[in-house]
Amino acid sequence: MALRGSPTYISLRWRLFCGLRRQIGLLMLLLHAMNMVGGQIRYSIPEEMKKGSVIGNVAQDLGLDLKRLHSGRARIVTGENVHYTELKTDKGILVVNERIDREQLCGDITPCSFSFEVILENPMELHRITVEVLDINDHAPVFPNKDKPISFEISESAVVGVQFPLQSAEDLDVGQNALQDYVLSPNDNFILKQHANPDGSKYVEMVLQKPLDREQRPHLSLKLIAVDGGTPQRSGTVNIDVTVLDANDNAPVFNQSVYKASVMENTMRGTNIITVNATDADSGSNGVIVYSLSKMKGSAADIFSIDENTGTISVSGQIDYEKDRKYEVRVEARDQGGLTGTSKVVLDVIDVNDNAPVINIMSLSSSLSEDSRPGTTIAILNVKDADSEKNGQIKCSIDGKHPFKIESSLTNYYNLVSDQHFDRESVSEYNITITATDFGTPPLCSSTKLHLKISDVNDNAPFFDKSSYSAQITENNSPGISIFAVSARDSDWNQNARISYLLEDTQVSGSPVSTYVSLNSETGVLSAVRSFDYEQIKQLQLVVKAQDGGSPPLSSNVTVKILIQDQNDNPPQVLYPVQTGGSLVAEMVPRSADVGYLVTKVVAVDVDSGQNAWLSYKLQKATDRALFEVGLQNGEIRTIRQVTDKDAVKQRLTVIVEDNGQPSRSATVIVNVAVADSFPEVLSEFTDFTQDKEYNDNLTFYLVLALAVVSFLFITCLVVIISVKIYRWRQSRILCHSNLPVIPYYPPRYSDTLGTGTLQHVYNYEVCRTTDSRKSDCKFGRAGSQNVLIMDPSSTGTMQRMQSETSILDEPDSPLEVS
Secondary structure (H helix, E strand, O other), rough: HHHOOOOOHHHHHHHHHHHHHHHHHHHHHHHOOOEEEEEEEEEEOOOOOOOOOOEEEHHHHOOOOHHHHHHHOEEOOOOOOOOOEEEEEOOEEEEOOOOOOOOHHHHOOOOEEEEEEEOOOOOOEEEEEEEEEEOOOOOEEEOOOOOOOOOEEEEEEOOOOEEEOOOEEEEOOOHOOOOEEEOOOOOOEEEEEEOOOOOOEEEEEEEEOOOOOOOOOOEEEHHHHHHHHEOOOEEEEEEEEOOOOOOOOOOOOOOOOOOEEEEOOOOOOEEEEEEEEOOOOOOOOHHOOEEOOOOOOOOHHEEEOOOOOEEEEEEOHHHOOOOOEEEEEEEEEEOOOOEEEEEEEEEEEEEOOOOOOOEEEEEEEEEEEEEOOOOOOEEEEEOOOOOOOOHOOEEEEOOOOEEEEEEEOOOOEEEEEEOOOOOOOOOEEEEEEEEEEEEEEEEEEEEEEEEEEOOOOHHHHHHHHEEEEEEEEEEOOOOOEEEOOOOOEEEHHHHHEEEEEOOOOOOOOEEEHHHHHHEOHHHHHEEOOOOOOOOOOOOOEEEEEEOOOOOOOOOEEEEEHHHHHHOOOOEEEEEEEOOOOOOEEEEEEEEEEEEOOOEOOEEEEEEHHHHOOOEEEEEEEEOOOOOOOEOOOOOOEOOOOOOOOOOOOEEEEEEEEEEOOOOOEEEEEEEEEEEOHHHHHHHHHHHHHHHHHHHHHHHHHHHHHHOOOOOOHHHHHHHHHHHHHHHHHHHHHHHOOOEEEEEEOOOOOOOOOOOOOOOOOOOOOOOOOOOOOOOOOOOOOOOOOOEEEEOOOOOOOOOOOOOOOOOOOOOOOOOOOEE
């Protein structure tokens, strides 16, 4: 033991340290060793590496492609506030992000490591990486009060072998770099005695090996050197001052070398834990004992205190089981003579369930497609409880009935997955409350809320309220007028529910339906493209398709029937008697005609329908109203009294034909009736009439010639006439090429197959013509086999001819059939 403080001993220790360099070099070669087991990677690096230093190739070690790291948005997730590492996704390497101090990170815990997780998405993957931090010799041993010397007052009567506890040095390094040895400066009276604590740390005592002599040396100055085992070797020094006192030859002695006690965490300050007891055989002031706690490593000095008079140890700080589970403190008993006795107190901390689980959301999908399959991962949760044993065991659950479940993956990691199929139209979003509960007594819990939206899929086609629609529009409408609006609904959302209306390409009377109506694709309003004519088309049947904006789009069809309503826009057309410009047609009535004699029948039609085509006949004017009447419904002109010789030969009847529309429309026809038994009697009356007409025509001609004499007016009129002629010629060409509706001309044989006409009987007529009938035709007919008188103003004679012809339909005595 004498060689321990000699220069030879120090030289041997130095050679030992140099021999360790080769071992340290081999250790440095293994800094980047990697161990992957079950999706976990482990790296080893020395502390204090520069920022940006490469730790390892994560992409290569995990077997991942760089594109997968980028597309999966790979990121590091750690529960600590300090991010020591950084993942370079473009290179797939893990580098140092912050200075790593092993002593700050782990203290005296070995091995020292920290773990974090790498999360990838689409699909979700979770990998754990553990980085072990190796210690380097960056701290020298340090005494707590190195600037203040350790003072001892020792009686000269102290016996050989008396022990004096010294302060322990602290070295933040661990392993070979930690504190290894203490060296006392050479002296004749004291040697060092080293002891090991259960945790591996060392404490020393200065042992008196030779009695003191106050008269020779009343004061001693020594140095205590603490040396670690690192390369290069580091050391710390503290001064020891020894003052030699007179006789106090008994040191305090504890009744136990080791005291043990238990304390609950979170115990209130001031609570007494245990009382130690020491005795001193001396009397008087040398037997008075003062208790104190020796300098303690770590935070124990701030947590416990001792009553210097009674030796009662009490709580003075916060006890946290999660930080320290056991405390070891040394108690000193010092008498007035400077003698000291020591003992050890071991305090076990009992855990209390004082930490609720902490839920961290590592990854969350805010929306999920409604066609997602059961088992789809929605969120990854990290749940931790700082307590131990049952107090730290966790159970996760979902509040309420939701189509989700929680599955455990890695340690402290849980996946929220779907448990059934979704239907956005039934439930569009979910508020999910996840509760984490520990198994402590009483149990503590914490919860977090997640909001999940169900995104829409185009799984519903638009639908109409009815299978078919019917609409009405009155003819002669204005182009562009709205007819009807169809409306469809779609249970989907957003773009999938945006409905466009389309007109199916169908034919109406050989023309595309788009030439009749148009459809607003957004509002579904059907509008007329043209003005409708009921007489040409009575109804339109078209198909409207409602199509949504999904991909692929879905659609449905509906049939729309548009009924054209009739308007009274056509006046009655008189088919018989035919009105001519030059010739006169007269019906002959013999003077022997009885009451009710059928003179003729006015035949008219109306191309409208319904009540707009109901015709009524009225006698507007008559030479003798008391002689003739007109049938209101059938238009038959009959005598209402016996014809007499006093009645005028020439009778002029004006018949008005009206329909039943609102407002009503009408047409007028003039019927000339000759009351006579023979043609010569009638001829004189009607010849005078034609001569008067010829005279009036000549007079008009002469007036025109007289006006044409004026030259200026003649030229002006000529220019105007030419301009008008050109204008009318152009208009006639336009009308010829236009699509204006044509009112059909019904011949005397017209037959209304619908039963709405007014001719319901068959009549026979005989026709007589003059020799000069090519210039002017004047037709005169009567019912049965009556005579027809034709008068031509330019002829000077007459011809009466009775002609009996066979019917066009090969019926006897029916030369002309009108129906």
